[in-house]
Amino acid sequence: KWDMGHFAKEQIEKIRKQVGNDKVLCALSGGVDSSVVTALLYEAIGDQLIPVFVDNGLLREGEREKVEHVFKNMLQVPLVVIDGQKKFLEALKGVTEPEQKRKIIGHTFIELFEEEAKKHKDVKYLAQGTLYPDVIESVSVKGPSETIKSHHNVGGLPDWMQFELIEPLRELFKDEVRKLGLELGLPREMVYRHPFPGPGLAIRILGEVNEESLQLVRRADTILLEEIKAHGLYEKLWQSFAVLLNVKSVGVMGDKRTYENTVALRIVESSDGMTATFAHIPHDLLELISNRIINEVDGINRVVYDITSKPPGTIEWE
């Protein structure tokens, strides 16, 4: 185990030496890894860092605001925020196939990121939050047979953007990255955040991604997270989220027939995301969450609980 205070000092020295007076670009997603990389790089080289956050419109409620608050207000990092909502939604119109969604989101991200990068011609490095398990998984998942899911990261950049990489977390496991984040002054809430996939809510909507489906899954997700946190379970779980199914079913509300959408709750325990078991959430809590979602979200009249572990299921549905 590393001592993270010591590790941070060492890395900061190393980064300063390597970078000199050059500039470094990084993509901040708001997740633990890229947040820690951004905080570490800013500590090391200050305004030579250009951190870019793309709002793809596929984020959870209040997420962009939280990221802006932590980096702009708390850490004084000169964050570049790109409004991509329209562009992503446009590109996703009519698309339902999971891998196609992932690819479109990846390409659109690169497009916007490239547009921003072009404004900073003197950039020499790209900083990435690659962890030790990422190094392993990219080998095993993309084995000779078939890619299971094309993970959306800042890979596949155009030729002119083949910067030299800075990957200060390459030797660390998640728990070590979290300690490092606290060491660097990131709020506990951010450092202990559940993982959130790059393609965001788009891969938690089976079927077409549009304003309406986003609104439904986003609201259900907020309620689920509120209750999980209120019941002290958040930090015990790997992930806890809602999936909007492309299934409509008949229900009854008051004395009226409804014919609305279904949400599945996906709540899992895991230590690294490679394997996972569905969490044994108390039935009373499931009942409370289900009632709240159905009562508070117009357009959802059924909630089901996913009892599949990984393998054979994956954590995300797409």
Ligand code: XMP
């Ligand atoms: P799966 O669904 O493959 O997910 O069991 C394993 C873990 O990876 C997360 N995940 C992603 N993370 N980009 C990411 O950065 C992605 O495209 C992506 N897809 C899945 C997922 O949330 C889970 O924690």
